[in-house]
Amino acid sequence: MTHYESAARSQRVVVIGAGVAGLATAGLLSREGYDVVVVEKEPQVGGRAGVVVDEHFRWDMGPSWWLMPEAFEHFYQLFDTSVEAELNLVYLNDPAFRIFTQGYPALDISTGQQNVYELFEQLEPGSGPAIERYLHGMEHDYRLAIERFLYTNFTTLRGLATPDIVRNLGRLLRSLIRSLDAAVTKRFRDTRLRQLLSYAAVFLSSAPKSTPALYGILNYTTLVEGVAYPMGGFHTFVDSLHRLAAQAGATILTGAQVHHIEQDHSTAGKRRRVSGVLYRDESGQHRIEADVVVSCADRQHTESQLVGDARAARPKYWKRRNPGMSCVLAYLGVAGDLPELAHHSLIFRHDWNADFDAVFNQHRTADRSQFSESLYVCRPSATDPTVAPAGHENLFVLIPVPAMDDGIVGNLNHREDSETTAIVDAAIVLVAERTGITDLAQRIVKRHTVGPGDFQDRFNAWQGNALGLAHTLSQSAFFRGSNASQYVEGLYFAGSTTAPGVGLPMCLISAENVVKRLRGDTTTGPLQTPLQPTATPDRHAP
Template identity: 45%
Template sequence: MSGSAAVVGGGIAGLATAALLARDGWEVTLFEARPELGGRAGSWERDGFRFDTGPSWYLMPEVFDHFFRLMGTTAEAELDLVPLTPAYRVYPEPEGDAPSAPVDVVSGRDAARALFEEREPGSGPQLDAYLDSAGEAYDLAVSKFLYDTYQGTAGLRDPAVVRRLPQLAPLLARSLERHVAQRFDDPVLRQILGYPAVFLGASPATAPALYHLMSRLDLDEGVLYPQGGFTALIAAIARLAESAGATLRTDAPVERILVTGGAARGVRLADGTVHHADIVVSTADLHRTETELLAPAERTYPDRWWEKRNPGPGALLLLLGVDGELPQLAHHTLLFAADWTENFDDIFGADTRIPDPASIYICRPSATDPGVAPAGSENLFVLVPMPADPSLGHGGEDGDGDPAIEAAADRVIAQIADWTGTPDLADRIRVRRTISPADFESDLGAWRGGALGLAHTLRQSAVFRPRNASRRVDGLLYAGTSVLPGIGLPMCLISAELVAKRLRGDKSAARLPEPAASGA
């Protein structure tokens, strides 16, 4: 089946969808509201510093490899990927005035086992069992769950899944936090194993233990970085989409998805231009798609549905250009607050606030990529999980954001300085920009200013996550972080493939066959 397709949104999911559909023979036009492509995976430059404004971890490399092979190329041909050693560095909260000793996490089973044995003697065999289980769960997820559109139940009834039900059921019934605590005592090791829940938009207390599979990625496999940053990844996918025949339009905000006779028939832009199409694929935030781009009678997920959903965390982002070097920081560095329960209650609880002290993620791409900062300077991307609450205000440049946001940014800079032993950090900052949930809402249309997408709680994962097709409008499909399979760049690539699978009539749980494997 092929015809004309309108794709709404030029983030990675929209670009990958445009690329795959164009390669399948569809006449594709993509509409991006902003002046540049990338969505959450955006880019910002000033005074010789270039910042990725969103994703910064290159995990699940086989998903990227598979996508590029579907497009007739390889990740190696399109990207310059560099392995990171250490994968990341951890600073625990100091117990006194002096910074705690950093903990370097090096990928590979032997290195991970050595780290665990050093901090908790005798824990090596327990880690082996944990990572073996994580690997089995990961392989099952990739082969049976992530590439399933759930149009039918065949995948769920697969004998390989049925055989694993006795092992899967407990992993779904208990939290990741409890799963880790039953196996390890050292608080830093628990945090290393629990923190991946944040990548899923959840807390260790609400993410199902099945997501211990994430530890396979950083501890067993390794972490990569594409030279040029994640804007290089976006550029590569956009290049492939255009070479396949897709038209990519920026500065083209969609105002309405056009529906005639119960079927999508194109889009109307904010300037009044109408673009007719046989199908529409919206990769915009699902809440915006459903509540702003469709009439009430056309909505699969009305307002009352959203009232019971978890938007995941918001985020305070700091983009900092710093004079001088910062060897105290690795390419990826995590600062872990000691009281995680309070930290996550501040973000997800009934009485939310910006955590202080916070658990902080810092990316220093200038440790690996000389092109992101002037010589002798550093580029820092700082992410602080916070409530998804746009009322906290907007960020800005050079401290001109709303007071609550800038005050929080000042506290974060001071915390980084104190915990990592860089007392002059604030004085060395010459480029500063803050981004907050209000900016995610206004710039990206993110529901409640969420930084990632719908949280991966049990009720919002796999078969319980929004599907990739409207139940009210024929020919209207969805991709991106709000729908199957979920949050993150690899999941967005898979969501694009799920659109292609649905249009091909493929209801299996398997990946699409790659051209080399199929003889195409």
């Protein structure tokens, strides 16, 4: 066994996982003055935001929607840079996305207040003022969330007793108790408009009927602020995080799997404290000394497998948790042009309740062949010519399926299960029928797939979840859980399985919240930019 120790005794932080949250955490803590080492089990960084390459095709593995632009801009400003300086970001509005609802013609969605007003008036005459009022309310709640609910660890309630929250307390409580589905159906009748405003729940690994109406704030950022895409693909965003972390001084180890978080047992009667991590790579087992460990791996995996303590594993707690949804993903290379599909296309069944029931019914044993017939197709080659060879298209198909233990797998890392094959085949037929691309299956020249079992195997995802824990009321805000372990001192969490939640912006915010936790900062808003170290770290807050 080799030992990795710090030459200078500044506080050593080990970050587990080099996905978006891990790289963001490493960069911020390095800039804060910590000695940071990142340990990543895969050969490449990126995690769920990695990349699949096959000859001249290049697919983003997961994230494909750029929403909440303020969160990205603020994060880069912490490093004294900007989105413009780091990425070539383009906004999509021709259209921003396209909806195919069963029984209706394709519907193009263009963002911006006026465009949305006109769309609603066209499909449901008289609904223009209603969508204006709705989006105005969601904008208010969106700003409030940024100022009070996202950039906080909820270590004190003082930040929640502000005049703006007190004034809006009744409405906020109603938005938490009422579902997104109920809030939307109360205001609008047209099926397509209801689906447009309810699909935001899927971005949160949840279903519209179990997602609090407050998450309609995503409708504001999608429909008003707009949808963007980083040219070259989302891996360019990951590359920027990697670059910023390395420039700040972080050491990043890949192909290194952490299998234990060591703890100091010497203090009787008190919480044990982290002292290091053990990991394996191709050369054997190694130890890294640590004063702080930030796990950006799946939290259930961290608590049950890496800590090695029955109390920290919390089996009863996890039995009550909702893992959210999983997915079968298909990465397709297609010959010829596909103008029928936009950069983003949403394909919905007219009555999609059966789809959500199939994916989110926790009271039924997961069926390995069950899948949603409402799905998402990304065609980045509509915008970016570098993701596919000339004369070809790049498609990413996301098919929601139930989260399940030891689930089906695709062909990207394993021998594909027959259920995965059948689901992808059915999805391709469905896309062809709804979009009118009758020869889609015959034109596919590349096909790679992953399933719930791949998420579990590759990312240690609990129940093979694809995005993170569902954003139900009991798994939102302070109910989602603290980013500090209650059993092991010096162990913290970032990423989609802790607060504030699922998605790229939330992962960036979770990294910033670790900085605030270590500083003992109990404020509720974003940190001042650029990030200035408070002092050379020699201790950390509980």
